[in-house]
Amino acid sequence: MGEVKAIKGADWKLEIGGLTELMGEKEGPALLFDRIQDYPPGFRILTNVFRTQKRAALSLRLDPNLSGIDLLNGWRMKLRTFKPVPVSVVEGGPLFENSMSDGEIDLERFPAPIWHEMDGGRYLGTGCCVITRDPESGRVNVGTYRCMIQGKNKVSVKVNKGKGGRIAMEKYHQAGQPCPVAISLGQEPSLFLASMSPLSPEINEYEYAGWLQGAPFPVVPGPLTGLPLPATAEIVLEGEIPPLESKDLPKEGPFGEWYGYFADTTVGEVPLMVVKKVYYRNDPIILGVPPLKPPNHYVSVPLGAAALWDQLEQAGIPDVKGVWGFVYSAQTGPFTVIAIRQRYAGHSKQALLVASGARAGAYGGKFMVVVDDDVDITNPYDVIWAMSTRCNVREGVDLVKGVWTSPAEPAIPPASRSPRGYTMDRVLIDACRPYQWLDEFPQVNVFPKEYKRDLEKKWKL
Ligand SMILES: Cc1cc2nc3c(=O)[nH]c(=O)nc-3n(C[C@H](O)[C@H](O)[C@H](O)COP(=O)(O)O)c2cc1C
Structure with a gap:
């Protein structure tokens, strides 16, 4: 279909981000980066998946010929048919083809890019899904929050106040306990779309993804946390966010944000995850969804x-x-x-x-x-x-x-x-x-469309 272009040998430092921005501006194909500099073949990154209205429509399981307000309205109508589809719990799966534990973990073994020129670090999580469980209700939440590498086995998880994952985390911390967490770094488009959508708290993102893809979403209990992990995920980090004081929390940002600026740098505010287990498939693909300056939006329709x-x-x-x-x-x-x-x-x-x-x-x-x-x-x-x-x-x-x-x-x-x-x-x-x-009110100074169509026909324009 010509919707994906393979790029071999790009540099993780700026080229992956630069090429993503460039092809996003052109509304070109999705980019699959392989043989990334300093990395073995097979450690891949996929970007610009939802950048055209056609690919956005395909991911939403809508007619790919829809565009503009018709595409948005098609999505609105489809949302009215929403019925949660219970997950299927499976054992094992390709996610567990490789793993690292505790002292072996080095997150820089994955090609996390510097996405934009002035980013404050390497962002491993952009198109990621952060999985938590509310300790009171037991409800699972999946949300997309940016994750920056902060050490061999640490990532900051920028889950803003009021977000589902934040509320669960704060409940653990108020009880003096660490918050169990898992982060998927590449997964089905349906789960990413569920994860980034502002769903009401009673909707389970896995059940929403199951509805969107028309089949139960397969999950596997995390060996460490028991959290449901996407069984078809490419890479999953499992661990916890301990209740740290502000003085023990890192600098986070700056990061090129969706407003089109490097904004939102903080010290001592963003929660820190300690990664205790890493699972990944052979030849894993990280989903890269860096925010870019508008109109270079990561989903080409304002859902x-x-x-x-x-x-x-x-x-x-x-x-x-x-x-x-x-x-x-x-x-x-x-x-x-x-x-x-x-x-x-x-x-x-x-x-x-x-x-x-x-x-x-x-x-x-x-x-x-x-x-x-x-x-x-x-x-x-x-x-x-x-x-x-x-x-x-x-x-x-x-x-x-x-x-x-x-x-x-x-x-x-x-x-x-x-x-x-x-x-x-x-x-x-x-x-x-x-x-x-x-x-x-004065009439609009333009000929009717039908008249202009007739003129085109008559004058063979
Ligand atoms: C690429 C991308 C990056 C995002 N980064 C963040 C982030 O760093 N922090 C945040 O709070 N929300 C971020 N969001 C928005 C949340 O994913 C969105 O509000 C989602 O609905 C949160 O789910 P929740 O309500 O279950 O927490 C991001 C969204 C996208 C698409």
Whole structure:
């Protein structure tokens, strides 16, 4: 299918990251790196898997011909069919073809790249799945949190406050106990997509991955922790996160983040995992998903917009025709656009207010824009045109202060950075034609599509 290109002999120091960025910009094939400098053949890294809408659609088990808002809506409709598929517990598996224990462990035996020029270290975990279990409910959580090598047998796990893995870890630590943890560094796309999605806590990511791939997800109990490990994983680290004091926690970052900046460097804040066991298949493949400067997104459709679209509907906002983000991660991010068919005065403002506080729209937000549904919200030019021409600034722009945000937000002033939490203000922009005089608003200066199609035919253009 020409969707994967093999690259032999690249340097882990910068070339793997540079080539990933370059081919991401071109929306080219996925890259499979082998014979990486300083490493034996077979220790491979796969990047840009979800970079095109076609490959994203294939991974979501949707029609690969879908694109833009149709792809997003296809995903939204598919989500409505979600039914958890129980895991199948298996014994052993290819994951255990090789292993290392305690003193033998050297994480640099795996080709962890320096993904971006100013990264503070080697990030082994980018497209990874961090597995924990809540000590009270017994519920298993799988989440994607970046992991930087911090020593032969140590990685920092940057699980931010409020995330599923963090809540489980804090419960162990409050009881003075280490938190058992396992990290898969390469696995089925279905599990990665589950792991990076903001699922509600009662949904088990393995059962979600089973639904997505149409078959029970095979798991094997971790020999050390008993945590369910993906039996088909390429590499798994097993160990614990001890309850350390801040002075014993390492420097983490900087790291090239999804906002497009080196941000979020901390000392003494990011939990540290002690790796006690490593299992890996012969010729393992690490899934590399480094964040890149937008629009070079690691998944080429803002999946979080499907959740926000649903949340707007659940809040009773009628006639939402689409939701999109231009600078996004798992959520729609700091530039979110909503399209509505206006039904009453105040409809557009209501959509803005709900979206900027809804779970899927709040985190990491900044500019929230609402437009009429004749605007193509996947096209930044069309959105800017609507904002420039339809927004009546004094009526249409509002400021909301102090909403939940990500520590990776670059515009938080240094003096306001604190492990106590992060907020950012919101600008709500109503770029809909004013409902009260909709009929009098100037008509758009463009021929109908059908007429232009006829012209093309007639004049053989
Ligand atoms: C490539 C990638 C890297 C991510 N890195 C982090 C990270 O370092 N820390 C974090 O808290 N969330 C990170 N996220 C977002 C989480 O994976 C996402 O919020 C997920 O829903 C967390 O799951 P949880 O709610 O079960 O904790 C990342 C997502 C992706 C796709």
